[in-house]
Amino acid sequence: MKSSLKIVMVGAPGSGKGTQASRMTKELNIPHISTGEIFREYIANKHPLGNKIKEFIDQGALVPDDVVLEIVSDRIGREDCKRGFIFDGFPRTLEQANALEQVSQIDYVINLDVPEERLMDRLTGRRTCKFCKHISHVSIIGDSMICPDCGGELTIRADDVPETVRKRLEVYESQTKPIIDFYRQRGKLIDVNSDQAPDKVFSDILEALGETC
Ligand code: AMP
Numbered sequence: 623m624k625s626s627l628k629i630v631m632v633g634a635p636g637s638g639k640g641t642q643a644s645r646m647t648k649e650l651n652i653p654h655i656s657t658g659e660i661f662r663e664y665i666a667n668k669h670p671l672g673n674k675i676k677e678f679i680d681q682g683a684l685v686p687d688d689v690v691l692e693i694v695s696d697r698i699g700r701e702d703c704k705r706g707f708i709f710d711g712f713p714r715t716l717e718q719a720n721a722l723e724q725v726s727q728i729d730y731v732i733n734l735d736v737p738e739e740r741l742m743d744r745l746t747g748r749r750t751c752k753f754c755k756h757i758s759h760v761s762i763i764g765d766s767m768i769c770p771d772c773g774g775e776l777t778i779r780a781d782d783v784p785e786t787v788r789k790r791l792e793v794y795e796s797q798t799k800p801i802i803d804f805y806r807q808r809g810k811l812i813d814v815n816s817d818q819a820p821d822k823v824f825s826d827i828l829e830a831l832g833e834t835c
Pocket residue numbers: 635656657658659661678679682683684685686690710711712713714715718781790
C-alpha cells in the first residue's frame with residue numbers, strides 16, 4: 623500500500639457515497655471529507671458564509687466553485703490529510719476537477735453506479751442521524767426516528783424532499799456526470815455496482831482497491 627491514498631467518491635445523489643465513505647474512513651484510516659457535510663455545519667453554526675450556502679442547497683443547486691474550492695484547499699492542507707483523504711461530493715463540476723488536479727494528485731475515483739429510477743426512493747426515504755450522521759432508510763427502519771446505530775435522533779435532510787431531489791438529479795446529470803469521463807480518460811475510475819446491499823458494495827470497493835493499490 624502507498625504511503626498516501628487519495629480517493630474521490632463519485633455518483634449521483636443517493637448512490638451511497640456518504641455511507642461507503644464513512645465505512646472506508648475507518649478501514650483505511652484517512653479522513654472522510656464531505657463538502658455537503660461541511661456546508662451543513664457552516665449553516666448550523668451560523669458561519670458568515672452559511673446563509674449564502676443555504677440558498678443554493680435549498681434550491682438543489684451547486685454552491686459556487688470559488689466558495690467550494692477555498693474550503694476544500696483549506697481542509698486538505700491540514701495535518702490529518704498528510705496520509706490522504708476520501709472526498710465525498712467533491713469534485714462536482716469539471717472546473718472543480720481541474721482545480722483539484724492543480725493542488726493534489728488523486729489515486730482512485732470510485733464511481734458508485736445506481737439505476738436512475740432507484741434514486742428518488744433512496745433519497746426521499748433517507749434518514750440521517752443528527753448525532754453520528756449514520757444514514758438509514760425507511761425500508762429498514764420504518765417510521766422510527768431513532769438511529770439504529772447510536773440511538774440518536776434521526777432527521778430528514780431539508781434537500782431530500784421530492785422537488786429539491788428532482789433538481790439535484792438534473793444538476794448531477796448536467797454538471798457532475800461529465801467528471802466520470804474526465805477520470806475514466808485518466809485511468810483512475812473504478813466502477814462499482816451500488817445497487818446492492820451496503821455490505822456487498824463495501825466489500826466490492828475494498829476488493830477493487832486491494833487489486834489496484
Ligand atoms: P451532499 O451532502 O453531497 O448531497 O451535498 C448537499 C448539497 O451541498 C448539494 O446539493 C450542493 O448544493 C452542495 N454541495 C456539496 N458539495 C458540493 C460541491 N462540491 N460543489 C458545489 N456544491 C456542493
